[in-house]
Amino acid sequence: xxxxxxxxxxxxxxxxxxxxxxxxxxxxxxxxxxxxxxxxxxxxxxxxxxxxxxxxxxxxxxxxxxxxxxxxxxxxxxxxxxxxxxxxxxxxxxxxxxxxxxxxxxxxxxxxxxxxxxxxxxxxxxxxxxxxxxxxxxxxxxxxxxxxxxxxxxxxxxxxxxxxxxxxxxxxx
Amino acid sequence: xxxxxxxxxxxxxxxxxxxxxxxxxxxxxxxxxxxxxxxxxxxxxxxxxxxxxxxxxxxxxxxxxxxxxxxxxxxxxxxxxxxxxxxxxxxxxxxxxxxxxxxxxxxxxxxxxxxxxxxxxxxxxxxxxxxxxxxxxxxxxxxxxxxxxxxxxxxxxxxxxxxxxxxxxxxxxxxxxxxxxxxxxxxxxxxxxxxxxxxxxxxxxxxxxxxxxxxxxxxxxxxxxxxxxxxxxxxxxxxxxxxxxxxxxxxxxxxxxxxxxxxxxxxxxxxxxxxxxxxxxxxxxxxxxxxxxxxxxxxxxxxxxxxxxxxxxxxxxxxxxxxxxxxxxxxxxxxxxxxxxxxxxxxxxxxxxxxxxxxxxxxxxxxxxxxxxxxxxxxxxxxxxxxxxxxxxxxxxxxxxxxxxxxxxxxxxxxxxxxxxxxxxxxxxxxxxxxxxxxxxxxxxxxxxxxxxxxxxxxxxxxxxxxxxxxxxxxxxxxxxxxx
Numbered sequence: 001x002x003x004x005x006x007x008x009x010x011x012x013x014x015x016x017x018x019x020x021x022x023x024x025x026x027x028x029x030x031x032x033x034x035x036x037x038x039x040x041x042x043x044x045x046x047x048x049x050x051x052x053x054x055x056x057x058x059x060x061x062x063x064x065x066x067x068x069x070x071x072x073x074x075x076x077x078x079x080x081x082x083x084x085x086x087x088x089x090x091x092x093x094x095x096x097x098x099x100x101x102x103x104x105x106x107x108x109x110x111x112x113x114x115x116x117x118x119x120x121x122x123x124x125x126x127x128x129x130x131x132x133x134x135x136x137x138x139x140x141x142x143x144x145x146x147x148x149x150x151x152x153x154x155x156x157x158x159x160x161x162x163x164x165x166x167x168x169x170x171x172x173x
Numbered sequence: 174x175x176x177x178x179x180x181x182x183x184x185x186x187x188x189x190x191x192x193x194x195x196x197x198x199x200x201x202x203x204x205x206x207x208x209x210x211x212x213x214x215x216x217x218x219x220x221x222x223x224x225x226x227x228x229x230x231x232x233x234x235x236x237x238x239x240x241x242x243x244x245x246x247x248x249x250x251x252x253x254x255x256x257x258x259x260x261x262x263x264x265x266x267x268x269x270x271x272x273x274x275x276x277x278x279x280x281x282x283x284x285x286x287x288x289x290x291x292x293x294x295x296x297x298x299x300x301x302x303x304x305x306x307x308x309x310x311x312x313x314x315x316x317x318x319x320x321x322x323x324x325x326x327x328x329x330x331x332x333x334x335x336x337x338x339x340x341x342x343x344x345x346x347x348x349x350x351x352x353x354x355x356x357x358x359x360x361x362x363x364x365x366x367x368x369x370x371x372x373x374x375x376x377x378x379x380x381x382x383x384x385x386x387x388x389x390x391x392x393x394x395x396x397x398x399x400x401x402x403x404x405x406x407x408x409x410x411x412x413x414x415x416x417x418x419x420x421x422x423x424x425x426x427x428x429x430x431x432x433x434x435x436x437x438x439x440x441x442x443x444x445x446x447x448x449x450x451x452x453x454x455x456x457x458x459x460x461x462x463x464x465x466x467x468x469x470x471x472x473x474x475x476x477x478x479x480x481x482x483x484x485x486x487x488x489x490x491x492x493x494x495x496x497x498x499x500x501x502x503x504x505x506x507x508x509x510x511x512x513x514x515x516x517x518x519x520x521x522x523x524x525x526x527x528x529x530x531x532x533x534x535x536x537x538x539x540x541x542x543x544x545x546x547x548x549x550x551x552x553x554x555x556x557x558x559x560x561x562x563x564x565x566x567x568x569x570x571x572x573x574x575x576x577x578x579x580x581x582x583x584x585x586x587x588x589x590x591x592x593x594x595x596x597x598x599x600x601x602x603x604x605x606x607x608x609x610x611x612x613x614x615x616x617x618x619x620x621x622x623x624x625x626x627x628x629x630x631x632x633x634x635x636x637x638x639x640x641x642x643x644x645x646x647x648x649x650x651x652x653x654x655x656x657x
Contacts, residue, residue, distance in 0.1 A: 031238035034285065034322070038239065073239070093238040098248060100228055101193040102299030102306060103656050130191055132656040134488070134604050135442050136298055136355075137363055137433065139324075149599055 016160040018057040024086040024114075026053070027063040029078065031093040032140050040065040041092060042145045048152035049090060056159050058086070075113055075124075088114045090155065094131075094143035103132035106143035112155050116167045123165070125158040127151075189230035192252075196223050196259055197652040204641065206261075206625035209614045209648050214503070215589045216527040216545045217304040219614040219650055223259040225269075226252035241284045248291075249274045289318045293331050295353065297365050297431040298444050300486045301604055302501040302527045302543075307448040307482045308429040310369050313338025314349045327365075329353045335371050339453050345381040347373045347423075347453070355431070365431040371453060373423040383456060384418030384470035391474055395515050395577070399469055400462040409463055418470035425453035435488075443487040452478040452519075477510035478519045488603065495533055497603045502526040508552070515577040516556035523549040525587075531595065531603045539595040541610070547587045554578040557585045557620045561642035562632055586619045593650075607655035616646040 028041035028049060040046075046062060053060040063082050072078045079089050090112045097105040108129045115122025129147035144151075199207040199219070209219040229249045236244035253269030255262030262268045275291025292315055297308035311318070316333015330352040336344050353367025376382040393399045403415065427450040435442035454476040457468050486501035504524035512520055525547035532540040551557075555567060558580035568576040593612035597605050622628055624646050629638045 033236050033238050034324075036239045036241075070239070095236065095238075097189055097191060097230055098228060098250075099294075099296060100191060100656060101226060102301060102304065103193075105191050105228070105656070107189055107191075130657060132606065134299070134301065135433070135444070137357055137360065137442075 015052075015055050015156060016163045017055070018163050021057050021059050022086055023059045023061060024053055024088050025063050025082045026050070026060045026088045026090070027065055027069070027078070027082055028090045029065050029069050029092065030140060030144055031091065033093070033095055037067075037070045038065060039141075041090075042141050042148075044145045045092075045148045045151070048148040049088075049155055052152050052156040052159060053088070055156070056163055058159065058163070060088075075111065079113065079115070080118075084117045086114070086116050088112070088155075088159075092144050092147075092151075094140045094147070097130075100132065103134060104136060104138070106131050106133060108143055108147040108151065110147075110151050110154070112158050114158060114162050120167065123158060123162045123167070125154060127154050129154075187232040187235045189232075190227070191230075191657055192225070192227040193656050194223075194225040194256075195221065195652065195654040196256060197650055198259070199648055199650040199652075201648060203643065203646055203648075204622075204626050204628055205646065205648070206627075207648070208625055209589060209591075209616050209646060210587060210618070210624055213303050213305060214523060214525045214545075214547050214549070215587055215616070216302055216525075216529075216543060216591075218302075218529075218543055218591055219589075219612060219648060219652075221304065222254055223256040224252070224254045225256060226250065236279060241280045243278065243280045245276065245278045247276050283321070285322055287320045287322065289320070289331075291315060293318045293333055295329060295331075297353070297355070297367070297429065297446060298433070300444070300446065300484045300501055300503065301488075302486060302499055302529060303484065303503060305484065305503065306446075307484050307503075308365070308367070308431050308446040309448075310351050310353060310367055310427070310429065311349070314369070316349070324357070326356045327354065329367070331369075335453075336373075339371075339373075340381060340456065343381045343456065345373060345376070345379065345383075345456075347371050351427075353429070360436045361434055363431070363433040365433075366429070368426065368428040370426045371424065373453070375420040375422045377420055381456070383421040383423040383454060383472045385421050385473040386418045386470045387416050389469065389471075389474075391511060392514060394458070394469060394471065394474060395512075396575075397460055399460050400467060404463065412463055412465065415467055421454075421472040421476075423454045423472060423476065425451050427451075439489045439491055441488040441490055443485065445485045446483070448480070448482045450480045452480060454478075474511050479508045479510070481506045494536075494601050497531050497533075497601070498528065499531075499603050500526070500528040512553065514553060516551040516553045516579070516583070520552045521550060522552070523547070529603060531601075533601040536600045537597055539597060539601070541591070541593055541595050541612070543589075543591045545587075545589045547585075549585045549587075551583045555580045555583050557582045558630070559619055560621055561640035563621070582619065584619070585623070587616065587623065588618075589614060589616045591615075607653065607657075610650070610652040610654070612650045612652065614648045614650065616648075618644055618646070620644075 030039045030041045050060045092110050094106050094108045111126045113124040129150045131146040201207045231247045233245040250273035252272050255268035257264035273292040277289050279287045293311035295310050296306040313335045314333040318331030321328045332350045335349045336347040349371045351369030355365030357363040393402045430447040432445040454472045457470045482505045484503035489498045506522045509519040527545040529543040555578040559582050563581045564572050566576040567573050567578050591614040596609040628641050
């Protein structure tokens with residue numbers, strides 16, 4: 001038990017931080033398999049992603065997700081809706097899988113793209129996070145919210161790679 | 174043109190793999206098998222054994238977000254309750270089965286409509302503290318269903334055959350039809366109803382169809398004395414003329430309901446489930462005597478078994494990210510109108526309440542405490558032995574070698590308490606998984622040795638082993654549970 005308690009005090013390695021603060025526009029888009037419209041993500045998701053940015057000396061500015069994001073069906077088209085400069089687009093699509101031993105299994109597919117602005121070469125990371133909701137009335141927002149801890153961690157790895165590549169510094173030049 | 178209208182083309186070949194497992198080590202130093210009590214009525218925690226499930230999905234034609242193009246997927250599930258080194262089966266594959274396999278197709282003929290062909294099991298929700306799902310339909314049905322799903326309402330209809338789940342190798346067709354409807358009022362209220370009807374028709378000449386052997390009494394059947402009574406009435410010479418069975422049709426049904434409300438203050442959600450069921454009759458039993466085995470057809474003795482279950486569970490956030498409470502209760506009433514004489518699992522009432530508190534001093538380090546109180550009553554007399562030297566066969570508590578009752582009590586009271594440490598890598602939440610748990614549990618029961626065990630019960634003076642009396646059962650456990 002003492003070993004477990006001591007282990008909980010171990011700190012993970014610090015993330016790769018930009019040399020100077022880099023403003024980043026952030027849009028988190030929640031798509032649905034049941035509706036054509038996209039909606040903003042729950043606050044918990046925005047907060048988790050913002051925390052990952054802040055830890056890397058990236059200054060997040062949230063971009064409101066509205067009807068133009070629904071009309072823009074591709075990643076490139078949605079990126080153009082963000083202000084020029086460093087921009088992070090996170091596209092999330094939770095999908096219901098099956099009832100599994102009392103829970104409702106959803107798979108949240110995430111495509112995260114970051115670049116330094118128009119004309120720059122960006123980086124992207126695609127992954128999926130399984131979540132198991134407890135109640136039938138919980139849908140896409142709850143699935144995405146439950147996926148936030150793991151999703152934010154994966155986005156953090158994308159940010160580490162992007163910052164380490166120097167693209168973050170280039171965006172402030 | 175279609176691609177321009179609907180957007181990008183769907184892709185095939187996406188694979189999803191998920192499942193569930195629980196593993197545990199519970200060295201039982203009191204002669205038990207590593208479970209605190211007999212069953213989940215006292216809460217699933219420390220009363221369940223190991224379990225593993227693998228759930229597979231393959232997208233033949235994957236759905237597209239924001240699009241209503243048709244899609245198709247294949248699903249399969251393998252599950253079972255034996256894992257090497259953790260239970261007597263030691264991981265034998267005979268404890269596993271292909272429990273679900275079906276094809277789903279969505280947005281075919283109608284948007285928001287999903288077809289399912291294959292196994293059809295569906296439930297309204299779960300009593301998580303019990304691991305029970307009273308409001309379940311089509312658990313034994315293979316066929317086709319269609320579900321129309323919107324934000325405000327769901328509608329499910331299904332049709333199939335439950336014959337293999339009910340009859341196994343002695344298959345007889347049991348056409349089953351049913352459906353469920355659920356409506357939601359915003360994020361705070363939902364109400365669901367549903368049901369299924371199973372009908373097994375009389376088929377002359379089909380040995381697997383339902384029948385009733387005439388001129389039987391319920392008591393002779395229960396005592397296994399049908400042949401003895403026949404020989405007494407007609408003589409052994411006439412055993413060859415034992416009466417032929419008369420055809421019957423068999424009907425059973427289930428009606429389910431659900432009321433859910435929450436997202437208000439500390440109440441995350443409360444679910445109330447109800448189930449009323451008429452069980453499907455049994456086909457036959459056998460009795461051996463006088464050099465032959467006779468099949469006794471017993472439709473009329475098993476066609477009035479009813480079950481009513483009501484269960485409720487509430488999840489509350491007492492102090493956000495610090496203290497949660499889950500509390501549940503369940504009550505069941507099983508009645509067999511054909512049986513007035515012998516204690517039976519089909520003729521009893523049972524009920525309990527369970528409460529679990531989880532405290533989060535740190536995000537991933539939690540304390541858990543749970544308690545439960547249960548009462549089980551046998552409607553037709555004694556069935557529980559309360560002491561090491563309690564009587565066996567009896568009538569109204571008086572020793573009787575022909576008595577149909579067993580033991581000295583018709584009621585069993587059980588209390589359980591559990592406490593320990595939980596490590597949750599994904600943070601706070603009673604139902605957040607994976608969980609690693611280090612637990613201590615204690616049970617008090619009015620019944621003697623009320624847990625799975627290998628104790629002898631005979632008071633025979635020549636037995637090599639003495640009887641044991643204990644009403645307290647202690648257990649420590651190291652457990653892990655995960656949905657993935």
